[in-house]
Amino acid sequence: MTYIKPTFRHPALPKNKISFAKADYEGAISTLCAGCGHDSISGSIVQACYEMSIEPHKLAKISGIGCSSKTPTYFLSNSHGFNSVHGRMPSVTTGANMANRDLIYLGVSGDGDTASIGMGQFVHAIRRNLNMVYIVMNNGCYGLTKGQDSATADFGSVSKPGSVNQFQAIDLVGMALELNATFVARSFSGDKTQLIPLIKAAMSHPGFAFIDVISPCVTFNNNKGSTKSYDFVRDHIEATSVLDFVPQKDEITVSYEEGNSATVPLHDGSLIELRKLSPEWNPTDRYSAFVRLQKAKMKGEILTGLLYIDPESTELHDLMGTTDVPLNTLREAELCPGNATLESINQNFR
Amino acid sequence: MSAIVNDMVIRFANVNGTGSASANSMFSKAIFRMGLPVSPKNIFPSNIQGLPTWYEVRINENGYLGRRAGIDVMVGINPQSFAKDMASVKPGGYFVYDSTKPLYEDMMREDIHFIGIPMMKISMDFFEVPRLQQLFKNIIYVGALAALLDIEMEVIKQIIEEQFEKKPKLVPPNFKALDAGYNYAKEHYDCPLNVRLERRDNVGDHILMEGNEATALGAIYGGATVAGWYPITPSTSVVKAFETHCKKLRIDPKTGKKNYAIVQAEDELAAMGMVIGATWNGARAFTSTSGPGVSLMSEFIGLAYFAEIPVVLVNVQRGGPSTGMPTRTQQPDILSSAYASHGDTKHILLFPSTPTECFEMMADCFDLADRFQTPVILMSDLDLGMNDHMTKPLKWDDNRTYDLGKVYDAEDLEKLEEYGRYLDIDNDGICYRTIPGTHPTKGSFFTRGTSRDEYARYSESGAVYVRVVNRILKKWETAKKYVPKPQMYQEEYKSKKGIIFFGTTTYAALEAMEMFEKEGIKLDAMRITAFPFNETVEDFIEQHEEIFVIEQNRDAQLRSLIINELDIIPAKLIKAVNYDGMPITAQTIMDLIMEKLSVAINN
Numbered sequence: 013m014t015y016i017k018p019t020f021r022h023p024a025l026p027k028n029k030i031s032f033a034k035a036d037y038e039g040a041i042s043t044l045c046a047g048c049g050h051d052s053i054s055g056s057i058v059q060a061c062y063e064m065s066i067e068p069h070k071l072a073k074i075s076g077i078g079c080s081s082k083t084p085t086y087f088l089s090n091s092h093g094f095n096s097v098h099g100r101m102p103s104v105t106t107g108a109n110m111a112n113r114d115l116i117y118l119g120v121s122g123d124g125d126t127a128s129i130g131m132g133q134f135v136h137a138i139r140r141n142l143n144m145v146y147i148v149m150n151n152g153c154y155g156l157t158k159g160q161d162s163a164t165a166d167f168g169s170v171s172k173p174g175s176v177n178q179f180q181a182i183d184l185v186g187m188a189l190e191l192n193a194t195f196v197a198r199s200f201s202g203d204k205t206q207l208i209p210l211i212k213a214a215m216s217h218p219g220f221a222f223i224d225v226i227s228p229c230v231t232f233n234n235n236k237g238s239t240k241s242y243d244f245v246r247d248h249i250e251a252t253s254v255l256d257f258v259p260q261k262d263e264i265t266v267s268y269e270e271g272n273s274a275t276v277p278l279h280d281g282s283l284i285e286l287r288k289l290s291p292e293w294n295p296t297d298r299y300s301a302f303v304r305l306q307k308a309k310m311k312g313e314i315l316t317g318l319l320y321i322d323p324e325s326t327e328l329h330d331l332m333g334t335t336d337v338p339l340n341t342l343r344e345a346e347l348c349p350g351n352a353t354l355e356s357i358n359q360n361f362r
Numbered sequence: 363m364s365a366i367v368n369d370m371v372i373r374f375a376n377v378n379g380t381g382s383a384s385a386n387s388m389f390s391k392a393i394f395r396m397g398l399p400v401s402p403k404n405i406f407p408s409n410i411q412g413l414p415t416w417y418e419v420r421i422n423e424n425g426y427l428g429r430r431a432g433i434d435v436m437v438g439i440n441p442q443s444f445a446k447d448m449a450s451v452k453p454g455g456y457f458v459y460d461s462t463k464p465l466y467e468d469m470m471r472e473d474i475h476f477i478g479i480p481m482m483k484i485s486m487d488f489f490e491v492p493r494l495q496q497l498f499k500n501i502i503y504v505g506a507l508a509a510l511l512d513i514e515m516e517v518i519k520q521i522i523e524e525q526f527e528k529k530p531k532l533v534p535p536n537f538k539a540l541d542a543g544y545n546y547a548k549e550h551y552d553c554p555l556n557v558r559l560e561r562r563d564n565v566g567d568h569i570l571m572e573g574n575e576a577t578a579l580g581a582i583y584g585g586a587t588v589a590g591w592y593p594i595t596p597s598t599s600v601v602k603a604f605e606t607h608c609k610k611l612r613i614d615p616k617t618g619k620k621n622y623a624i625v626q627a628e629d630e631l632a633a634m635g636m637v638i639g640a641t642w643n644g645a646r647a648f649t650s651t652s653g654p655g656v657s658l659m660s661e662f663i664g665l666a667y668f669a670e671i672p673v674v675l676v677n678v679q680r681g682g683p684s685t686g687m688p689t690r691t692q693q694p695d696i697l698s699s700a701y702a703s704h705g706d707t708k709h710i711l712l713f714p715s716t717p718t719e720c721f722e723m724m725a726d727c728f729d730l731a732d733r734f735q736t737p738v739i740l741m742s743d744l745d746l747g748m749n750d751h752m753t754k755p756l757k758w759d760d761n762r763t764y765d766l767g768k769v770y771d772a773e774d775l776e777k778l779e780e781y782g783r784y785l786d787i788d789n790d791g792i793c794y795r796t797i798p799g800t801h802p803t804k805g806s807f808f809t810r811g812t813s814r815d816e817y818a819r820y821s822e823s824g825a826v827y828v829r830v831v832n833r834i835l836k837k838w839e840t841a842k843k844y845v846p847k848p849q850m851y852q853e854e855y856k857s858k859k860g861i862i863f864f865g866t867t868t869y870a871a872l873e874a875m876e877m878f879e880k881e882g883i884k885l886d887a888m889r890i891t892a893f894p895f896n897e898t899v900e901d902f903i904e905q906h907e908e909i910f911v912i913e914q915n916r917d918a919q920l921r922s923l924i925i926n927e928l929d930i931i932p933a934k935l936i937k938a939v940n941y942d943g944m945p946i947t948a949q950t951i952m953d954l955i956m957e958k959l960s961v962a963i964n965n
Binding site for chain 2: 036066067068069070072074084085089090091092093094095096097100102103104105106107108109110111114115132133136140168253268329332334336338339340342343344345346347348349350353354357358361362
């Protein structure tokens with residue numbers, strides 16, 4: 013069932029620049045398990061949209077099937093949402109984006125929805141540099157069907173009933189880098205200070221912005237021996253940087269120590285300010301991201317943070333040369349060439 | 363023997379990938395411009411280069427456009443298929459071949475005429491580059507045929523000039539090759555042959571166009587801006603033509619940017635996902651595929667049906683099942699399209715029978731899809747899609763506006779107290795949708811493939827579910843009034859027996875009806891143009907005792923659909939089917955029905 017929250021807002025609630033309270037970005041009450049990592053991610057999405065002063069109707073949330081894909085009901089109830097079919101969120105988002113290039117497209121998926129049934133669509137959305145935010149709520153298991161291993165479950169990870177995973181994990185972040193994704197990040201559902209600025213930066217990025225968020229499944233994959241449990245992730249987490257997102261026209265308020273800091277300007281005038289935690293890594297150098305990722309892997313660390321961003325990213329519409337106006341606003345005058353034109357076409361077929 | 367004028371079947375046996383297609387279509391176009399109805403068919407392999415391919419043209423001044431069996435003139439260019447090609451010529455017919463190398467004498471038949479033209483030798487005498495020798499060999503046989511069949515050379519030359527308008531340097535060598543073939547035939551044979559052509563004025567203002575091209579134009583005129591697609595024979599040329607015409611007709615004059623977006627998807631699933639995403643977001647979108655693609659898209663089609671999202675899908679049918687006969691024609695996807703996807707689903711189908719109808723119905727598909735917020739499938743086939751057909755010129759009513767169906771805009775939403783996506787306010791089963799981005803706080807809803815209530819909220823209540831699926835069925839009833847009516851071929855019923863046909867069977871069925879007439883057999887006829895079937899279809903079936911359903915598939919799928927949907931006693935509908943992958947002929951229809959009529963009489 014979908015539970016609806018009361019819509020009454022206390023008049024004294026703080027508002028953002030466009031006079032919306034944070035509550036205006038919330039959704040229905042979650043029906044996920046208490047403590048589910050996904051709910052924290054939903055919370056970060058709400059916070060990011062509130063702080064970015066996004067008009068709710070200028071964002072569309074699209075998902076596939078699974079626990080993760082249920083979450084769009086639990087945030088941004090003033091935005092249109094689409095819970096499509098399993099593994100097919102990227103194609104629906106592609107079509108939606110083709111129809112209206114002016115909205116922000118927030119795709120939500122899970123590890124089953126992306127790394128198994130949806131792998132084909134995931135990689136092709138990357139290839140095309142579709143302008144969207146792609147969040148994978150990654151818990152290494154199939155929750156709705158009661159805890160089977162997913163394709164991102166690490167080799168050797170122990171499941172709740174005690175079996176040891178014999179198969180190699182698909183590392184979505186490594187894959188996205190390999191496929192030249194123009195924005196690649198990983199985060200942890202329990203680390204909102206990192207996740208919120210990442211979501212904001214991803215929404216400002218013109219192109220495919222991928223965030224793999226480790227999000228423990230409290231019911232089926234939070235046991236001892238699991239590499240996706242809260243405890244394991246907290247013990248093994250390692251970040252590339254401490255980052256802050258500075259929206260367009262805002263002043264930079266954080267200052268990081270010189271030498272370690274980097275500023276990445278985004279297309280829309282906003283900035284990513286970050287303090288690098290590793291000297292050999294550079295956020296705009298894909299190769300250094302690879303190296304850093306591999307090193308972390310060898311050490312058994314879960315590397316989080318912004319891994320790579322291409323500030324020169326050109327999104328699909330610009331690659332294709334689509335008109336600047338959303339295609340869904342065009343009508344007969346622009347679309348229908350009329351009978352006189354048809355007459356001359358006929359003439360070519362006589 | 364008196365000459366046979368303007369009634370022949372000529373077949374070209376070529377090797378695919380040798381440039382023969384362009385010469386062959388030049389041949390057809392020339393005859394068409396002599397005022398003669400032509401009906402060319404490509405019979406091609408699923409291959410790029412080196413295998414046998416045929417091009418068969420029926421020329422008939424009375425305008426019979428269906429295929430006819432029996433070959434009067436065979437142009438045998440392909441040694442691989444000589445034996446088979448020679449065997450397929452009618453007694454008394456002609457075998458025109460490349461006599462650069464002699465034919466094996468033991469292959470030759472005594473009951474047909476052999477006309478040797480040293481095509482390759484002539485070509486080698488005139489042209490040095492091997493590739494050109496190959497290409498001009500094709501023009502040489504067109505020239506020879508002009509002499510043999512009495513095709514007007516000026517007409518062919520004009521076509522060549524038009525074809526190479528932008529490369530005028532290529533005109534003289536083409537003329538040279540054409541003249542060489544013509545002169546050789548004139549000098550060595552008694553031209554024209556007994557089977558010959560004469561100018562008539564029997565094509566009016568018709569055009570000669572492939573169905574897929576017309577479908578693409580229908581998409582442009584119908585306002586499609588987004589196409590998601592995956593290549594598959596025989597539908598590929600729909601999107602190809604869409605793109606070609608868009609490049610001319612859909613460029614923003616101020617910015618030079620595209621008023622369209624075509625995405626070649628990773629597979630058919632994604633192609634359909636893109637269409638659904640785009641139409642959900644308020645654009646008109648379509649995809650084009652064939653049977654295997656429809657199978658792959660089925661899950662998404664069910665989503666669109668249940669979540670009530672407009673979808674336009676073109677199914678250019680080919681021989682199934684599985685990969686089947688990918689380069690042969692059939693009508694084998696009636697049931698799989700009508701009921702695509704799991705659960706209780708049914709979809710609006712339109713059945714064009716000419717390129718003109720491909721154009722008109724494709725444009726209609728967008729209005730129907732938006733009006734009923736559901737998938738609409740244009741049921742074309744390989745014969746219609748990939749062959750040139752003589753068809754009425756395409757026309758567009760400039761006063762026509764797009765029917766975008768029930769969509770609330772921001773102003774509507776302002777006035778509303780409460781919005782429910784699936785509320786049946788008008789009691790016709792069709793609800794009001796909103797497009798993302800319309801209003802900051804009103805009109806948003808959650809689209810889902812799960813059961814939901816009138817406010818788009820997830821629901822597991824049986825009562826809610828039944829209410830929703832019954833309301834969708836009400837929409838189906840409403841649709842019966844909107845889809846095209848069947849075509850009747852008599853003012854009033856004159857018989858208790860009737861025939862039903864649809865799509866490309868129409869050409870042969872019309873010819874067969876004249877044959878029945880001559881035999882004194884009275885049959886009423888109805889052409890199905892859409893599913894759901896409306897009252898006229900029901901009435902036709904009710905008013906007749908015995909009805910032959912003519913189809914190009916093994917199991918008479920339209921018959922099954924009619925029986926299932928209209929609760930007909932199955933024995934009343936008798937199947938008359940042809941499914942060898944070749945377009946059905948009038949004679950086949952005649953034979954199938956005569957056989958069953960006599961069974962009925964004997965009983």
